[in-house]
Amino acid sequence: MKKKRFLYILCLLLLFGIQGMYAQKPASYIEVKGKIIDENSKDALVFADIVLKDTNISTITNSDGEFVLKVPDSLTSKSIRFSHLGYQKKEMKISELLSNSKVTLKPALTELTAIEIKTFKNAEALLKETLKNRSVYNSNGTLMTAFYRETIKKRRRNASLSEAVVQIHKQPYSNFKNDDIELIKARKSTDYSRLDTLAVKLQGGPFSNLYTDIIKYPEFIFTNQEIPLYDFSFSESTQINDKLVYVINFKQKPGVAQPMYYGKLYIDAETLALTNAVYRLNVENRELSSQMYVRKKPRQVDVYPTEATYRVNYRTQNGKWHYAYSNILLTFKVNWKGKLFNSTYTLNSEMAITDWSINNTKLAKVKDNLLKPTTILADETSGFKDPAFWGEYNIIEPEKSIESAIEKIKKQLKRT
Structure with a gap:
């Protein structure tokens, strides 16, 4: 079997590990939360892109279609762009999202023929x-x-x-x-x-x-x-x-x-x-x-x-x-x-x-x-005690099962 083609290795072994915890500088920001759904079916859109316009600040929706984007105070006048494969992109102002957290995307209709790929045999x-x-x-x-x-x-x-x-x-x-x-x-x-x-x-x-x-x-x-x-x-x-x-x-x-x-x-x-x-x-x-x-x-x-x-x-x-x-x-x-x-x-x-x-x-x-x-x-485990552990860093919004796991971890830490 070839060395490098394997993207993951599962190990079953005795317990060991390394530790890493590093500090970060404080920052001032707002959180924009929401959920992206299909305009017609109302189904949640997983892995949709959320990008703060004219910046490289971004995140992605979780398996429930939910997202949270941390926006520095200096950039709150900008819009947020939403996109997903097979859908039309959409832009909304942050002020709109703060009052309405549900974002709907329209499916993109594509009528194509074989002519468009004639360049390749x-x-x-x-x-x-x-x-x-x-x-x-x-x-x-x-x-x-x-x-x-x-x-x-x-x-x-x-x-x-x-x-x-x-x-x-x-x-x-x-x-x-x-x-x-x-x-x-x-x-x-x-x-x-x-x-x-x-x-x-x-x-x-x-x-x-x-x-x-x-x-x-x-x-x-x-x-x-x-x-x-x-x-x-x-x-x-x-x-x-x-x-x-x-x-x-x-x-x-x-x-x-x-x-x-x-x-x-x-x-x-x-x-x-x-x-x-x-x-x-x-x-x-x-x-x-x-x-x-x-x-x-x-x-x-x-x-x-x-x-x-x-x-x-x-x-x-x-x-x-x-x-x-x-x-x-x-x-x-x-x-x-x-x-x-x-x-x-x-x-x-x-x-x-x-x-x-x-x-x-x-x-x-x-x-x-x-x-x-x-x-x-x-x-x-110490990071789970602090609800603001990530500070200004953007993360992927946890899905329901992960939120539940984090709550259980917090309760266990309180007991100990």
């Missing part, structure tokens, strides 16, 4: 052109502020919750240097009693999500050797921000034994930039797919994935595209030999870029706080 040719078309992405070094969250559930109950604010020292897309991640602030709580006396740990942390940036790291999914092993086809086109988007389906060819990915790629028709990708790993072969994720486990335990889903979104600013958000969802079966029942664990992580700036100086000068791709986030 097939979908594979379009993908290859997209992968080498790096000039439409940020060509400068950028310092990105991001919010990262990972959860581990045993069946449907939360067993671990980790959150962090990080700074990504993002190398230009024009070069092949790896990005660095600096830990700014973090908190974590783990109930080890729900983890079968073993710690289910996500090795890689924020790096796992960063590596879903297909344009920067194509080696994790589309190497020159692996592209011929896929079947590619065109699907019905759509829109984002009122612009045409090509849709490519891909899946491994019949007869290919190794686990590979299948899903959809969304490509901007004008710039040929990748705007979104949603894909899964084929986990039908338990033994081979297990080798891709399980790094360490006791001999008496069998572990294999039953689901592995990935999503990455890009955003455009000043005519250049950049990585904006990614989500990874993994489900594993853990079978103890000699036990009648097995356990099911769901591991979910997401990372959203909440602000960024061009940084032409040498990136990652400070080495002390830099994370390693093998990092496992620390066990640190």
Whole structure:
């Protein structure tokens, strides 16, 4: 099995970790909260983009379609732009949102013919052109502020919750240097009693999500050797921000034994930039797919994935595209030999870029706080005591189950 194509590693091992808690400067801001829904169906829109106009301050909706955006007092006169794949974009003044927190987006109607993709003889040719078309992405070094969250559930109950604010020292897309991640602030709580006396740990942390940036790291999914092993086809086109988007389906060819990915790629028709990708790993072969994720486990335990889903979104600013958000969802079966029942664990992580700036100086000068791709986030519960723990940093609004978990953590801390 190939080294780098695996975006996540599950570890079953004895308990250990590192700790990181860093201070931040105080700031003055307001919180804009709301929910984004489909204008017709009234369904919540998940992974919708929320951007403060003419800035790089942003966030994304959670699985309930809800969001919170922290806006500095000096920028409250600006508008907020809302967008979602397959919908018309919308702008609203902050004053409007403070009085009406529900935002509705209209589905974008797209009538297309095969003429619009006549430049490319097939979908594979379009993908290859997209992968080498790096000039439409940020060509400068950028310092990105991001919010990262990972959860581990045993069946449907939360067993671990980790959150962090990080700074990504993002190398230009024009070069092949790896990005660095600096830990700014973090908190974590783990109930080890729900983890079968073993710690289910996500090795890689924020790096796992960063590596879903297909344009920067194509080696994790589309190497020159692996592209011929896929079947590619065109699907019905759509829109984002009122612009045409090509849709490519891909899946491994019949007869290919190794686990590979299948899903959809969304490509901007004008710039040929990748705007979104949603894909899964084929986990039908338990033994081979297990080798891709399980790094360490006791001999008496069998572990294999039953689901592995990935999503990455890009955003455009000043005519250049950049990585904006990614989500990874993994489900594993853990079978103890000699036990009648097995356990099911769901591991979910997401990372959203909440602000960024061009940084032409040498990136990652400070080495002390830099994370390693093998990092496992620390066990640190104290942050849950403080409702204003994140200060002015933008985060992804917690979904209902995470809000419930945080409340339980607070109650436990009060008792202790």
